[in-house]
Amino acid sequence: MKQNNNYTWLVVVILLGAFLQIILVSADNRETPHSVATCFAKAYYRLDPGMADYLCDQVKTVDDQDTVTAYLNAVAVRTQNKGFGINWGKSRLFGIHTHTVFTSENEAEVAFKAERRKEINPLYAFVAKLFHIGETHPVDETIRLIKEDGRWKVCEGLLPVPTEA
Secondary structure, eight states: OHHHHHHHHHHHHHHHHHHHHHHHHHHHTSOOHHHHHHHHHHHHHTTOGGGGGGBOHHHHEETTEEHHHHHHHHHHHHHHHTTOOGGGGOEEEEEEEEEEEEEETTEEEEEEEEEEEEOSSHHHHHHHHHTTOSOEEEEEEEEEEEEETTEEEEOSOOOOOOSOO
C-alpha cells in the first residue's frame, strides 16, 4: 500500500513540473523590443526576406520601392561582382547581447551587440564555429522600434549594409 502512495507523489510532482514549464514557455513567447530586434537582425544578416515582417509600414516601402527586395538585390549584385553567389553574403550571429531602453510607452531603443561569421550554408557556419576558423566581425548597432498595431516593429530604417560581404 505504501508503495502506491510514493508513485502518486511522483506523478503529482511530474504534472506540476509540466504545468510550470508550460507557464514559463508561454511567458517567454511574448513579444518584446529586444526579441524583435534580435529576430530582425538574424533575418537581416541571413538575407532572409522574412525580415520584412519586423519592419513597420513606413519603412517597408520607400518611394514605392520595397526596401527589403532592394537590399537583397544590392547584396546579390555586390556578391556577383566579386564572383560569388548570394549565399556568400549571408552571415550568422552569435554571442548576442541586447540592452533595451524604453523612450516612451510605444518607443524603445535596443543596443544590439553580437559577433557575425560567414554562413555560406548552415554546415559551414557550424564547422567554422566548432573549429574556430573563419573571421568574425563585431556588430554594434542601436535599433529603434515603435509599437505599431500592438506589435513592436523596426521603424528607423534597415541596419546599415554590412561592409564585409
